[in-house]
Amino acid sequence: MYDSHVHSENSKDGHDSVQKIADYLPHTGIVSCAITDHCELVKETQFDVIEERFKKIESEINKVNKTEKYNLMFGIELGSAQMNAALAEKIINSFNFDVVLGSVHSVPDFDDVYKLREGNDIQLIRSVLKNYFDEIKKLVIWNKFDVLTHLWYPVRYINLQEQIFFEFKTEIEEILSLLAQNNKALEVNTKASGKDLTQFILTCVQLFAQNGGKFITLGSDAHYVEDIGYDFNRMIKMLHNCGFKYYVYYKNREPITVQI
Numbered sequence: 001m002y003d004s005h006v007h008s009e010n011s012k013d014g015h016d017s018v019q020k021i022a023d024y025l026p027h028t029g030i031v032s033c034a035i036t037d038h039c040e041l042v043k044e045t046q047f048d049v050i051e052e053r054f055k056k057i058e059s060e061i062n063k064v065n066k067t068e069k070y071n072l073m074f075g076i077e078l079g080s081a082q083m084n085a086a087l088a089e090k091i092i093n094s095f096n097f098d099v100v101l102g103s104v105h106s107v108p109d110f111d112d113v114y115k116l117r118e119g120n121d122i123q124l125i126r127s128v129l130k131n132y133f134d135e136i137k138k139l140v141i142w143n144k145f146d147v148l149t150h151l152w153y154p155v156r157y158i159n160l161q162e163q164i165f166f167e168f169k170t171e172i173e174e175i176l177s178l179l180a181q182n183n184k185a186l187e188v189n190t191k192a193s194g195k196d197l198t199q200f201i202l203t204c205v206q207l208f209a210q211n212g213g214k215f216i217t218l219g220s221d222a223h224y225v226e227d228i229g230y231d232f233n234r235m236i237k238m239l240h241n242c243g244f245k246y247y248v249y250y251k252n253r254e255p256i257t258v259q260i
């Protein structure tokens with residue numbers, strides 16, 4: 001199995017070194033993973049600072065990959081690239097990434113969506129979600145990433161899965177349809193922060209497939225080595241039941257299929 005979304009200590013909220021991640025892989029059932037540290041473009045705007053950090057990550061990955069048993073992928077999780085497309089493109093063009101993840105964490109007039117809570121006013125939740133899906137749509141229209149990661153990011157933090165889906169089905173379907181037309185991948189992100197997101201994930205995967213989507217990646221979004229590959233066996237069964245014969249991971253920004 002291949003995990004296309006792992007954070008190292010080079011992300012502010014990551015904990016483990018690239019070497020530790022590589023050394024831990026044999027314990028996980030994962031053949032290889034992509035190191036996809038954060039670059040949050042609403043917060044980080046200085047190219048030279050970003051460049052220095054990712055050069056360091058790249059050299060750590062290259063060092064680990066020199067020993068024959070490892071073959072880690074070099075990636076990046078670009079947050080809100082749609083808000084600073086020029087900088088995002090400069091970063092992408094400055095490195096030989098294997099995979100570029102596109103994500104949205106923060107929305108205008110709020111902050112990071114993880115700050116949403118059950119007890120928040122429903123009108124606030126609605127307006128944050130509306131902004132969230134608007135930003136995701138802009139990101140998908142920008143289209144210079146490989147994988148749309150954790151489309152269900154807000155759902156990790158609030159307990160209204162069915163209601164959210166019902167209220168935003170049009171927006172979600174439009175996003176998944178655009179993603180499919182652009183031949184980009186949808187990530188089955190298995191980080192759930194204690195919630196059961198199975199139904200939401202399943203519905204998104206089905207909608208993506210109905211709209212012609214072909215490429216699915218698996219991403220644990222691990223911030224600790226113990227979470228690498230979390231819940232992948234169950235999700236692979238789900239993909240199989242949805243009619244997928246394979247999932248993909250990316251090398252040199254090209255999808256490589258893994259039979260299910």
Ligand SMILES: [Zn+2]
Pocket residue numbers: 077103105149150
């Ligand atoms: Zn993320």
Ligand SMILES: [Zn+2]
Pocket residue numbers: 005007077221
């Ligand atoms: Zn992440």
